[in-house]
Amino acid sequence: MSVEGESAAVYYAGIDVGAANTKGVIIDAEGALRGFAVLPSGVELASAARQAFEKALAVAGVAREEVGAIVSTGYGREIVPDKTKVVTEITCHGRGAIAQFPATRLVIDIGGQDSKAIGLGPSGAVRGFEMNDKCAAGTGRFLEVMARALQVGLDKMGPVALEAEEPATISSTCTVFAESEVISLLTQGVPISAIVAGLCNAVAERVHGLAARVGVQPEVTMTGGVSKNPAVVKAMERTLGISVNVPEEPLIAGALGAALIARDLGQQE
Amino acid sequence: MPGTYTQIATFEAVCADPYRIAREVAEQGRRVAGYMCTYTPEELFHAAGYFPVRILGRNSGGTNQADGHLPAYACGFLRSALDMALAGELDFLKLIVFSHTCDTMQNLADIWRQCVPGVAEVAITTPVVVGTGHAVVYFREEIARARRTLEQEAGRIPDGRILESIRLYDEHRALMQDLYALKRARPACLTGRQMMAAVLASFLMPREAHLPLIQGLLAELEAAPAEAGDDRPKVLVVGNMCQNLDYVTAIEDAGCLVLDEDLCSGSRAFAMEAQDMGGPLDRLARMYLVNTACPTKHQPGYNVGGALLKKAQAWHVNGVILLLTKFCEPWGFDYPCLKKMFEGAGIATLLVEVESHQPPGEQFRSRIAAFVEMLEAAP
Numbered sequence: 001m002s003v004e005g006e007s008a009a010v011y012y013a014g015i016d017v018g019a020a021n022t023k024g025v026i027i028d029a030e031g032a033l034r035g036f037a038v039l040p041s042g043v044e045l046a047s048a049a050r051q052a053f054e055k056a057l058a059v060a061g062v063a064r065e066e067v068g069a070i071v072s073t074g075y076g077r078e079i080v081p082d083k084t085k086v087v088t089e090i091t092c093h094g095r096g097a098i099a100q101f102p103a104t105r106l107v108i109d110i111g112g113q114d115s116k117a118i119g120l121g122p123s124g125a126v127r128g129f130e131m132n133d134k135c136a137a138g139t140g141r142f143l144e145v146m147a148r149a150l151q152v153g154l155d156k157m158g159p160v161a162l163e164a165e166e167p168a169t170i171s172s173t174c175t176v177f178a179e180s181e182v183i184s185l186l187t188q189g190v191p192i193s194a195i196v197a198g199l200c201n202a203v204a205e206r207v208h209g210l211a212a213r214v215g216v217q218p219e220v221t222m223t224g225g226v227s228k229n230p231a232v233v234k235a236m237e238r239t240l241g242i243s244v245n246v247p248e249e250p251l252i253a254g255a256l257g258a259a260l261i262a263r264d265l266g267q268q269e
Numbered sequence: 270m271p272g273t274y275t276q277i278a279t280f281e282a283v284c285a286d287p288y289r290i291a292r293e294v295a296e297q298g299r300r301v302a303g304y305m306c307t308y309t310p311e312e313l314f315h316a317a318g319y320f321p322v323r324i325l326g327r328n329s330g331g332t333n334q335a336d337g338h339l340p341a342y343a344c345g346f347l348r349s350a351l352d353m354a355l356a357g358e359l360d361f362l363k364l365i366v367f368s369h370t371c372d373t374m375q376n377l378a379d380i381w382r383q384c385v386p387g388v389a390e391v392a393i394t395t396p397v398v399v400g401t402g403h404a405v406v407y408f409r410e411e412i413a414r415a416r417r418t419l420e421q422e423a424g425r426i427p428d429g430r431i432l433e434s435i436r437l438y439d440e441h442r443a444l445m446q447d448l449y450a451l452k453r454a455r456p457a458c459l460t461g462r463q464m465m466a467a468v469l470a471s472f473l474m475p476r477e478a479h480l481p482l483i484q485g486l487l488a489e490l491e492a493a494p495a496e497a498g499d500d501r502p503k504v505l506v507v508g509n510m511c512q513n514l515d516y517v518t519a520i521e522d523a524g525c526l527v528l529d530e531d532l533c534s535g536s537r538a539f540a541m542e543a544q545d546m547g548g549p550l551d552r553l554a555r556m557y558l559v560n561t562a563c564p565t566k567h568q569p570g571y572n573v574g575g576a577l578l579k580k581a582q583a584w585h586v587n588g589v590i591l592l593l594t595k596f597c598e599p600w601g602f603d604y605p606c607l608k609k610m611f612e613g614a615g616i617a618t619l620l621v622e623v624e625s626h627q628p629p630g631e632q633f634r635s636r637i638a639a640f641v642e643m644l645e646a647a648p
Contacts, residue, residue, distance in 0.1 A: 075631060090639035091646075114632075126643045131636060133622065 010068040011060065012266055014258025015049050016089065017041060017076030020112025020140060020225065024052030025255040026060040026067070031099070031263055035060025036252050045076035068266035071258040075113070087261055089254050090118055090129050096257030097221040098124040101245045105217040108207055108236065108244070109253070110226035112140040115207045119214040130210040136175045138206030140226045146199050149179050150192055160196045161231030167197035173206065197231060204235035211240065221245040223253035270457075272493055276486040277463045280470035284514055287473050288361065291322040294475070295361035300423065303359060305350060306368035307538045307563065308395050310412055310553040312434040315476070317419040317426045319364065323472030325512035325534065326350045326626045338380050343373045344596045346510045349626035351377060354385045362388050364422070366415075369394045370565040371599050389422060391415050399558040400568035409554035416550070431549035435556075441476050444483045445539040451487065453529055453584055456503060457496035461517040461527030468535050469512060499526055502644035505581050506530040507562070507607070508592035509600055510625050519629040520590065523637040525644065528586055531562050531577060564599035573603065574610035581616055587644045588617045590637070595622045617644060 011034065016023040018041060025036045037055035041048045049072070057064060072080035073092040080086075089109070097107040098120065107118040114131055115138045121127040136142050147154045161167075168190050172178040178199070185195050203226065211220075220242060226232055227250040237244050247253055283290065295301045302319040304311065311321040326349030335352035353359050365388050367378035378392050393411050396404040420426055445468070452464050459467075467486065471479045502525045511517065512534050520527055530536055541559055544552040562573050581589055589611050593600050604620060611618045619640040621633060 075635075088635055088639040088642055090635070091642045125646045126639070128617075129636075129639060129643075131632065133632065 010266060011062045011066050012259050012262040013053060013056065013067050013070040014092070014255040014260070014262060015053055015070060015072045015074075015080050015083070016092065016252070016255035016258060017045050017049050017072065017074040017080060018089075018111055018254070019075050019114070021251065022048040022052045022074070022076070023252045023255040024049075024054075024056035025252050025259045026056045026062055027256070027259045027263060029263070029267075031260055033256065034062060036249065036255065038251055041076065045079045046081060049076065049080040069262040071262040071265070073254055073258045084262060084265055087258060090116060090131075091126055092254040092257035092261065093223050094118045094120050094124065094126050094257065095260050096253035096255070097223055097245075097247070099256060099260055100247045100253070101219055101221045103219045104221040104245065106211060106214065106220045108211055108220060108222045108227075109224040110139060110203065110207060110222070110232070111224040112144075115139050115210060115224075115226075117207065117210040117214040119217070128214050130213045132206075132210065135173075137173050137178065138203050138210075140224070142175045142178070142203060143199065143226065143229070143232075145175055145179060146182060146196075149182055150186075150195065152192065152196060155228075157196055157200065158229035158231045160193050161200045161229075162197075162234070164191070164193040164197035166194055167201055168194045170195075170198045170202040178202070200229065200231035201235045201239075203232050204239050207236070208239045216240055216242070218242050219245055221247070223247065223250045225251050271459050271463060271496070272489075274463075274486055274489055276482040276489075277459070277466060279482060280463075280466040281514075283470040283473050284466050287325060287469075288322070288358070290474055291320065292361045294320045295363075300363040301361050302364040302366055302391075303362045304366040304368070305347075306370050306374065306395070307533050308370070308557050308561075308566075309366050309368050309393065310415075310557055312431060312438050312549075312553060313412060313416060313419065313426070314364075314366065315437070316431040316434040316549075317416075317423045319419075319423070320475055321366075323534075324350045324353070324359065324365075325469070325472065325510070327353060328513040328515070328626065329628050330626075332626070338384060339373070339377070342596050343377075344594050345624040345626040346512070346594050347373050347377050351380065351384075354381065354388075359385075360387075364389045364391060366390075367392045370563070371597070389418075391418050395566075396558065397565065397567060398569065399566050400560065400571060404558055405551075405554045408558055409550045412550045412553055428549050431553075435543075435549060435552060437476055437480070439543040441471070441480045441483070442539045442541060443543070444480065444487065445471065447487055448483060449529060449536055449539070451490055455490075455496055456526050456528050457499045458490050458493070461521045462514050464527070465511070465514055465517045465530075465535070468538075469514070472534070472538070501526040502587040502641060503528040503585065504588045504590050504644075505577075505584065505586040506532065506535075506590045506592050507577060508590075509533045509594045509597050511535065511592055513625055513628065516592070516623065516625065516629050516633075519634055520637050523634065524641045525588070525637075528584055529580070531580070532592070533563065537561060537563065564597075564603045574607045577607065578610050578614055578616070581611065582614065586616065587647070588619065588640060590640070591618055591620045593620060593622045594625050617647065 069084040072083040332348040332352040334355040
């Protein structure tokens with residue numbers, strides 16, 4: 001039993017089990033980030049969730065018992081053990097973006113397997129959203145496939161693209177056909193940097209279509225792993241015609257949003 | 270939680286094996302006529318001795334054989350229906366009825382004629398512009414033409430028999446409208462899935478068998494104590510085809526309540542108003558050319574979105590799910606106006622394009638769940 005004025009420190013967790021990576025985030029009662037972890041999701045989603053949680057706890061120096069509530073999100077959200085509540089990644093990314101850039105009205109989240117445009121109202125509530133449909137073009141997976149085909153490290157795609165003098169045009173809207181288009185460009189002697197720049201533009205343009213359906217309003221915040229690629233961010237700014245916020249750790253925006261929702265739940269009680 | 274009703278168990282069983290009854294009816298020697306469009310004057314076929322069964326396509330599996338005849342941008346509903354025919358799954362049909370609605374449906378009639386042997390075909394041109402005197406005259410002539418074709422196959426169809434069939438269908442439609450009204454008044458009396466099972470079973474069972482089940486269900490529901498209040502967000506589902514009950518389950522599993530629907534494979538099939546004047550073909554023509562949200566029809570002065578909005582407002586729905594069969598072009602044209610109209614009135618909408626001949630996937634569930642969260646967070 002806690003003595004008045006001396007309540008135990010309470011922390012909150014968000015776990016985002018995505019198609020490519022599983023992210024765990026621990027925040028404190030004030031909502032400040034205390035620790036996070038990112039692991040490949042693999043095929044054992046429940047185990048990935050547990051490991052991401054434990055690793056984030058270790059980084060934060062927080063014991064399991066000190067966590068007041070856990071919110072899970074992402075494709076594997078239902079499989080997360082010991083969750084307090086399940087919330088979709090749409091709501092979580094919106095919340096995570098608002099927490100870092102309070103004037104955000106449009107969130108563009110490009111993850112491993114899907115991309116989303118999330119419109120936010122002045123209060124930060126979701127006012128509408130669009131997701132890519134049955135197609136991996138315009139997602140992280142698209143860039144992964146191309147990185148492999150071009151033998152460029154995924155994390156090098158951005159810097160390589162920024163070296164291009166004239167980006168190539170990638171016209172295929174299908175990942176598989178785009179791969180053959182890339183091979184055809186290689187045989188024509190088009191520099192790799194130009195091809196990579198063309199691919200980054202293609203992702204941005206594809207996602208622009210989703211954003212346009214929701215309505216492009218400043219400020220725009222990008223989340224998800226692909227926003228770590230500076231060439232995609234630049235292409236996004238060019239195609240949208242406005243500058244884009246990118247959080248320091250864009251990969252964990254969804255898990256951070258989940259943790260903040262967990263904090264709301266914990267503090268409601 | 271809604272109660273258990275034997276009628277619902279029957280409807281679920283019918284939906285689980287949609288063409289079992291049609292096959293049995295055919296084996297017993299009654300002619301079976303397949304149709305796909307809501308605006309097919311079923312009564313005429315019923316009066317000619319046929320069992321009219323609605324072909325809804327499959328709920329899963331590929332459409333490999335049909336893909337050899339129809340391009341990928343033809344809707345999955347019709348690709349799936351053709352695939353069933355090509356695979357011999359509809360071999361109980363003596364007759365197939367095509368109503369002219371969208372381009373795919375019209376062209377499918379030609380493909381069917383050439384590729385599916387042993388099935389007679391009746392094509393009925395439903396006017397595109399409805400609600401005018403000319404449309405009624407035209408449509409009556411089309412029904413008369415269909416009658417002559419049927420009479421060559423099935424013998425004379427007296428007026429009296431058509432009137433009897435109209436009476437049966439009128440009674441059934443009135444009961445279905447009662448069921449919809451009861452579901453709106455007591456939203457938790459049936460789950461959305463149970464309601465949809467009752468609706469879909471009506472297309473797959475002889476009306477004379479479905480009617481007493483609905484009567485019984487209504488009596489039991491009315492006698493049951495009123496359900497406790499339900500604070501889940503209430504949604505109206507608007508769109509074209511939803512022949513797979515799992516979609517309704519997926520929608521309600523996300524935490525909302527399907528209060529009502531305006532679907533081609535749903536309430537629109539019971540929207541015809543009984544007519545008591547004129548001969549049987551006149552009545553059918555007037556009855557089937559109703560004001561409708563079918564995007565292949567147009568009625569001067571009738572605002573589809575406005576009519577849907579009025580319903581949504583009267584029923585106090587929190588959101589509208591626009592459930593669109595992918596590649597339904599006519600519906601796609603209507604969508605922007607509908608979205609604008611609902612959202613202008615402060616009712617959130619979600620467009621979900623589905624391949625309804627495939628089970629709902631994770632993407633579908635995520636979108637609905639996010640929409641429900643959005644509705645719950647709304648002031």
